[in-house]
Amino acid sequence: MSHRVLLVEDDRVLRSSLREALSIEGYDVRTAASLADARAQLQHEQPGSVIDLVLLDLGLPDGDGQSLLPELRAKRNIPVIVISAREAEGQKIRLLDDGADDYLVKPFGIGELLARMRVALRHRGRNSEPALLHYRHGPLEVELKTRSVRLGQVEVHLTPTEYALLARLVRHAGQVVTHRQLLADVWGAEYTEQTHYLRLYMGQLRAKLETNRTDPQHLMTEPGVGYRLAEPDAAD
Ligand code: CA
DSSP, rough: OEEEEEEEEEHHHHHHHHHHHHTTTTOOEEESHHHHHHHHHHHHHHTOOOOOHHHHHHTTTTTTTGGGHHHHHHHHHHOOEEEEEOOOOOHHHHHHHTTTEEEEEEEHHHHHHHHHHHHHHHHHHOOOOSSOOOOEEEEEEETTTTTEEEEEHHHOOOOOHHHHHHHHHHHTTTTTHHHHHHHHHHHHGGGTOOOOHHHHHHHHHHHHHHSSSTTSSSEEEEETEEEEEEOOOOOO
């Protein structure tokens, strides 16, 4: 069954080119050119034709796309990828903390968009697989059930905090996780401003897991926003 995507974008040219590219990839694409239009489409979903994912522009003629995020969350946790020309780190952080699954700055390549869509659908979509318990990317393997971390055949020993940080990223592999989210989940809500903890522990994790700490292959930095664990290799 193909995934149904609601593309909320007021730029006519971008809307039709994205619709075409996504249709070729097998997505069933609905479009909306305004907030009102998007709300109407979401309200009139029929059983058997529900929307699996929303691609959300921010600058829309009748308001800011961001205002749709709480409604989408409240409705039924529909995954949302924001597509916007706005590049400000502060804005990205707010959107992610508000519940957007990911953020792509225009212009972006269709390959990048498709990869982010796959990840968002896997994590949150209605037809998603169960949460990722086993992560593999190149030589790195993490087994959440047994708390085992291996590089090739070698077991890697992590401290409890290093492991908690890695496990949090594994559960959202391929998605950016903000500093605030990581600090709240690993250290606790009162630590959300302590970004130096993150820098320290991420440095330790990279020292143990990356061949070259200055060119990480697994633990990627999203400057000013957070971290992203590389998308897992496709299962054999
Ligand atoms: Ca726009």
